[in-house]
């Protein structure tokens with residue numbers, strides 16, 4: 001297999017059969033299409049964000065990638081391996097961190113959990129020592145090694161979990177909400193560590209998160225999933241275009257003036273001599289700036305990029321509108337950058 005497709009999904013589906021009690025003896029059977037014909041590839045060494053609202057299908061995808069769940073359809077390969085068929089063989093090559101759950105032994109000191117993993121994964125002694133030392137240093141774990149996991153704070157436990165996922169030198173790391181509930185300092189520490197891991201070791205990382213700062217700071221590429229379908233796959237910057245978001249021009253005038261006229265930009269706020277103008281993010285700011293500069297007495301001017309959170313919220317809203325307005329056609333036509 002070519003390295004360009006270290007992780008490979010080809011029209012992968014996962015349908016759950018859900019039975020619900022609707023009366024004394026009646027049960028209703030319903031299909032939940034958690035992942036709906038998703039295709040993408042991730043190259044070795046890439047760090048990709050996988051985002052979407054609650055129930056979008058992110059965890060289900062990760063569970064299929066680890067072999068915990070078997071796809072209902074399509075083809076899935078990680079490092080050339082079919083995860084659900086060869087889960088144990090794949091386990092030696094992947095690391096998983098589920099932010100909301102721990103893989104550590106609750107009652108044991110952290111170091112004992114690591115010692116157990118050393119044996120479970122049959123990690124060569126020198127390799128284990130080297131990886132442990134590195135994680136202890138970079139994740140600041142030295143003072144925590146003898147503390148039972150149950151006594152660790154969430155941030156400490158998360159750092160402990162990340163170390164546990166890396167002791168066997170995985171080639172790919174799946175992170176499901178790795179910074180959930182962490183304070184600002186712990187988040188920064190975890191992000192810094194992941195960045196180093198990716199650049200120094202070339203570890204492929206697939207990151208699921210609700211914290212868009214994780215994505216902004218770590219991933220150049222992002223995939224957006226909703227209702228089990230891939231809505232966007234491309235650079236983070238490109239999301240602005242798909243989300244049809246707006247940029248803001250903040251104009252400081254020499255004095256208070258009536259609202260600036262510069263279509264397609266429109267004034268959305270005025271405070272004394274300062275005016276805020278919204279314009280489509282897909283338009284170049286230069287001609288607009290030139291027009292305003294030639295017609296108005298300017299002191300200063302700046303362009304504000306749209307907030308990524310607002311862009312994604314808008315994408316979901318558009319998707320919801322499409323779902324509400326659909327007349328039998330497929331839900332959620334993908335955006336222009338979908339592979």
Ligand SMILES: Nc1ncnc2c1ncn2[C@@H]1O[C@H](COP(=O)(O)OP(=O)(O)OP(=O)(O)O)[C@@H](O)[C@H]1O
Pocket residue numbers: 016017018032033034052053054055056057058059060061
């Ligand atoms: N074992 C299961 N049985 C039935 N339905 C399931 C099962 N696991 C997930 N689902 C459903 O599949 C859909 C996708 O769930 P999934 O957990 O993958 O979403 P998610 O994007 O990870 O959400 P969140 O951000 O809330 O963790 C949801 O509608 C969920 O209720």
